[in-house]
Amino acid sequence: MQRLWGRKLNDLAFAEFLQILKWVAKKKDKTVHFISRWYPSSKTCSNCQHVLDSLDLSVRSWRCPNCSKLNDRDQNASENILSVGASTLGLGDVRLAMPAISA
Ligand SMILES: [Zn+2]
Structure with a gap:
């Protein structure tokens, strides 16, 4: 099937x-809440909003040419999606909750 x-x-x-x-x-x-499927979440630096012209799917991490931040592809995309989603909902700058640490 x-x-x-x-x-x-x-x-x-x-x-x-x-x-x-x-x-x-x-x-x-x-x-x-949904954001545009065309938003370049992987190619946009979550630190300075610099957008790369292209980013091959095989590249899992990249260094921003503007601010030199090393971006993990998936982590960077998730931060951008959270930021865009929060801003379109009118929530402004949303900070990630600190992860719980268990011993
Ligand atoms: Zn940057």
């Missing part, structure tokens, strides 16, 4: 995931 329907099946599974995510968020009185 996957071979016959391919991407269509994956799109349906993702749409179902989003429905479940919205349902759980509503049940727990949380907000699900």
Whole structure:
């Protein structure tokens, strides 16, 4: 079935995931907020907002030519998505919660 329907099946599974995510968020009185799928979250430096012209998918970390910060691709993208999502909700500058340290 996957071979016959391919991407269509994956799109349906993702749409179902989003429905479940919205349902759980509503049940727990949380907000699900979407940003533009075209926002360059991986290519934008989360420190200075410099945007690279291109970034190959195989590059997992890169150093910003503007501020010299070493950006892990996924961590950098998550910080940018949080920042953009918070700003479009009117929450302003949102800081990440400090991770709990257990001994
Ligand atoms: Zn930078």
